[in-house]
Every structure is written in structure tokens, then in C-alpha cells.
Amino acid sequence: MPVSEFSHLIEMYFEDDNYIIVSESVVYSTGSVNDSDDLVLWIPENAEIMQFLVTDMTGSASETSVNYSREGNFIYFSADESSTSNVMPLLYGIRYVVHSHEDVATFNKVIRSEGILDYPISRLIIVVNHENSEIPSITSANGIQLVADQASNDDGKTSYIWSSPAFDEFSVTLQSPNSYTNTGTGYNYSLIIGIVLLIVVIGAVLYYKKDSSGKLGELEELYEAELAVIAQIESDRKKKKLSKDDFERIHKKHSDSAAKIKEKMEKLKKT
Numbered sequence: 001m002p003v004s005e006f007s008h009l010i011e012m013y014f015e016d017d018n019y020i021i022v023s024e025s026v027v028y029s030t031g032s033v034n035d036s037d038d039l040v041l042w043i044p045e046n047a048e049i050m051q052f053l054v055t056d057m058t059g060s061a062s063e064t065s066v067n068y069s070r071e072g073n074f075i076y077f078s079a080d081e082s083s084t085s086n087v088m089p090l091l092y093g094i095r096y097v098v099h100s101h102e103d104v105a106t107f108n109k110v111i112r113s114e115g116i117l118d119y120p121i122s123r124l125i126i127v128v129n130h131e132n133s134e135i136p137s138i139t140s141a142n143g144i145q146l147v148a149d150q151a152s153n154d155d156g157k158t159s160y161i162w163s164s165p166a167f168d169e170f171s172v173t174l175q176s177p178n179s180y181t182n183t184g185t186g187y188n189y190s191l192i193i194g195i196v197l198l199i200v201v202i203g204a205v206l207y208y209k210k211d212s213s214g215k216l217g218e219l220e221e222l223y224e225a226e227l228a229v230i231a232q233i234e235s236d237r238k239k240k241k242l243s244k245d246d247f248e249r250i251h252k253k254h255s256d257s258a259a260k261i262k263e264k265m266e267k268l269k270k271t
Contacts, residue, residue: 006119010109011127014134014174017250018105019229022047025093028079028119039092040117041075042110047096048235050228052077054092066092074116097228099236104173112168124162126172132156134174141169216268219261226258 009025028039043049052075055063068077079090100106112118126148128136136158138146146167148160230251237247 006121007123007125008111008121009125009127011129012107012172013129014105014107015229016253017246018100018102019097019232020100020105020107021095021097021225021229022107023093023095025091027089027091038076039079041077041092041094042073042113042117043075043094043096044098044108045073046232046235047098048228048232050095050097050224052092052094054090056090066094073110074113097225097232099232099241101241107172108169109171110169111165121165122163124165126160126170128158128160128172128174130156130158130174133176135177136160137173137175139171139173140167141171146170216265219265219268223258223261223265226254226261229254230258 006026006028011023013021015021022043024041024043026041052066052068053063054066066077068075070076075094077092098107110117111121111124126138130136132155138148138160140146149163150161152159233242233247233251233254236242237244237251242250
């Protein structure tokens with residue numbers, strides 16, 4: 001599937017102990033820039049992948065897992081043209097957890113890499129979930145504050161939108177209000193209609209779409225997230241990135257949480 005450009009939504013949740021859960025949703029537009037059938041995404045090298053799915057945005061086909069290969073930071077996968085409708089493009093979504101080893105939890109992301117990941121981005125949306133006492137800061141690879149075309153904040157969820165972003169990579173951290181530098185142009189509490197629709201379509205179709213099981217489906221997603229965090233914690237301990245005391249404390253916390261969620265799931269299944 002030749003690709004001319006793509007739209008990219010990246011949503012992140014900063015958790016305790018410097019763990020970050022990330023959901024990325026990508027819609028590719030067909031064209032003539034990339035003549036290869038292989039598509040490419042960049043994720044942090046220590047990311048633990050929880051889920052990688054593709055779906056038809058019309059809703060006419062069910063979500064299916066994406067077959068991929070992984071080389072360092074790059075994920076390679078083939079376009080699933082068999083699932084493509086004549087009306088809407090495919091939506092690819094990947095969810096993973098990453099452990100930040102910086103003093104301040106930091107999410108680093110490359111969106112363009114010459115010769116590998118170089119098709120143009122028509123729209124980039126970054127959504128950061130955070131405590132109300134914190135404010136996201138988004139900087140370039142050189143540490144320069146990036147200014148979004150549009151930005152909005154709604155009770156612990158801050159969204160930033162760029163049309164055809166000029167930067168190739170960025171970092172996200174959380175700061176106190178006293179040290180914050182504004183990342184948004186025309187910072188306000190409402191997004192323009194087109195942006196709202198893009199967030200709703202991309203985000204809701206795949207990762208935030210409620211399934212027929214309702215609350216059970218939400219618990220299953222939370223359970224999967226906890227298992228992914230536990231796997232990352234165990235991997236970090238094996239690589240000696242966590243002390244024994246930190247490992248036992250963090251591992252117990254997330255194991256207990258997973259057990260409670262599983263117990264709730266079992267009760268719902270019996271009703």
C-alpha cells in the first residue's frame with residue numbers, strides 16, 4: 001500500500017514509579033510517496049507491547065491483530081488491504097507500556113526518520129492525561145519548547161494539535177505550574193470541530209470503543225494494562241534497572257491491583 005501521508009494520535013498516561021502507558025492510533029492515506037508494502041512505526045526500545053490491532057473505520061470488519069517484526073525501535077508490518085473498505089481507510093492502533101529511567105518521567109518519541117520513517121504527517125495529535133496539579137511540557141530533541149497549532153485542557157486531559165509538524169521527534173514531561181512554559185497557541189478550552197472529530201474517530205474506533213460486554217470490557221482492558229506493567233517491571237529487574245526493594249514494592253502494588261481487577265471480572269462473568 002503506497003503511502004502519501006498519515007494522521008497520528010498519541011495518547012499517554014503517566015503512572016506511578018515512572019511507568020507510562022501509551023496508545024497510538026494511525027490512519028494512512030494512499031498515494032505514491034512510499035512504494036513499499038511495509039509500514040513502519042517507531043516505539044521506545046524498552047516498550048512492552050500490549051496490543052497491536054487494525055480495523056476498518058467503517059465498522060464493517062472486526063478488529064484483527066497485526067503481524068509485525070521488531071528491530072530495535074522500529075516495528076515493520078504489512079498493510080492489511082484485505083480489510084480495506086472502499087469508503088474509509090484502515091485504522092492501526094498499538095498500545096504499550098514503557099518505563100522511564102530519567103529523574104523526571106519522560107516519554108520520548110520519534111515520528112520521522114530519514115530513509116526509514118519518512119512519509120509526511122498531515123496531522124499530529126498528542127493527548128496527555130495527568131493530575132490537575134501538573135502541566136505537560138513538550139520539547140524537541142534539542143530541548144526547545146514546541147508550540148502547537150491548537151491546544152485544549154479538560155480536567156486532567158491536555159490535547160495538542162499540529163498540522164504537518166516540522167519536528168522529527170519530541171519529549172513529554174510533567175511540570176509544576178511554576179516551571180511551565182506554554183506549549184499551545186491560542187490556548188483555550190475547546191477544540192475546533194475538525195480536530196474533535198479526528199480525536200473521536202481515531203480514538204474511539206479502536207482503543208476507546210466500548211464492546212458489548214460493557215463494564216467487563218473496561219475491566220479486561222485495565223487487567224491487560226496491569227499485566228503489561230508487571231511484565232515491564234520484571235524485565236527491568238532482570239536487566240538490573242530496578243533495585244530489589246523497588247522491584248518488590250512496585251511488583252506487589254501492580255500484582256495486587258491485577259488480582260483485584262481479575263476478581264471483579266470473575267464476579268461479573270457469573271452474573
